[in-house]
Amino acid sequence: AQTVTQSQPEMSVQEAETVTLSCTYDTSENNYYLFWYKQPPSRQMILVIRQEAYKQQNATENRFSVNFQKAAKSFSLKISDSQLGDTAMYFCAFKDNYGQNFVFGPGTRLSVLP
Amino acid sequence: EPEVTQTPSHQVTQMGQEVILRCVPISNHLYFYWYRQILGQKVEFLVSFYNNEISEKSEIFDDQFSVERPDGSNFTLKIRSTKLEDSAMYFCASSEGGGGLAYATQYFGPGTRLLVL
Numbered sequence: 001a002q003t004v005t006q007s008q009p010e011m012s013v014q015e016a017e018t019v020t021l022s023c024t025y026d027t028s029e030n031n032y033y034l035f036w037y038k039q040p041p042s043r044q045m046i047l048v049i050r051q052e053a054y055k056q057q058n059a060t061e062n063r064f065s066v067n068f069q070k071a072a073k074s075f076s077l078k079i080s081d082s083q084l085g086d087t088a089m090y091f092c093a094f095k096d097n098y099g100q101n102f103v104f105g106p107g108t109r110l111s112v113l114p
Numbered sequence: 115e116p117e118v119t120q121t122p123s124h125q126v127t128q129m130g131q132e133v134i135l136r137c138v139p140i141s142n143h144l145y146f147y148w149y150r151q152i153l154g155q156k157v158e159f160l161v162s163f164y165n166n167e168i169s170e171k172s173e174i175f176d177d178q179f180s181v182e183r184p185d186g187s188n189f190t191l192k193i194r195s196t197k198l199e200d201s202a203m204y205f206c207a208s209s210e211g212g213g214g215l216a217y218a219t220q221y222f223g224p225g226t227r228l229l230v231l
Binding site for chain 1: 145147149151155156157158159162164169170172203205207214215218219220221222223224225227
């Protein structure tokens with residue numbers, strides 16, 4: 001079974017600084033999908049960024065980018081120019097090419113400090 | 115931008131009662147899902163639904179749970195006889211059909227917070 005690990009339970013960053021959240025996963029599949037979701041205090045799950053494993057180019061969405069290292073099974077999220085509204089729980093999620101369910105990591109609680 | 119919606123946002127029920135959680139997926143999506151998140155824990159998959167039947171379910175999704183698409187827009191999760199440990203946030207999600215990243219991406223609703231007393 002696939003597993004997703006987020007080794008940083010909590011992190012903090014100063015406003016306007018850059019922070020990187022780590023995610024590693026375990027799979028024997030060659031093609032799969034990876035996602036980062038943000039869960040603010042309202043607890044809604046909001047899609048931040050996504051990546052397909054067979055595409056080597058790292059995905060970017062405005063201030064959010066990923067560093068996808070397929071051989072290392074690593075999918076880290078970089079947030080540039082951090083804003084107070086980025087304060088949230090961040091979940092890394094994995095989906096293989098066959099099943100339908102997501103496997104979520106335990107989350108990293110990010111606090112952006114003024 | 116289309117969104118997944120869920121009702122109610124909060125529900126309090128007595129142990130042993132039946133609850134129905136409702137979701138309206140994004141209108142052109144074909145796959146529907148339920149997840150739950152016990153407070154402070156990770157999000158866990160419950161069930162997926164496609165073409166009017168369950169396509170995949172986890173070991174959490176036992177006989178106390180059922181899902182239904184009663185009409186062309188709603189997708190429901192029923193818990194027949196609630197237990198204290200069913201207290202959690204329940205998320206509905208939906209995704210498009212087809213292959214690739216669009217198919218794989220799931221869009222989540224705002225959740226229903228269920229408290230069983």
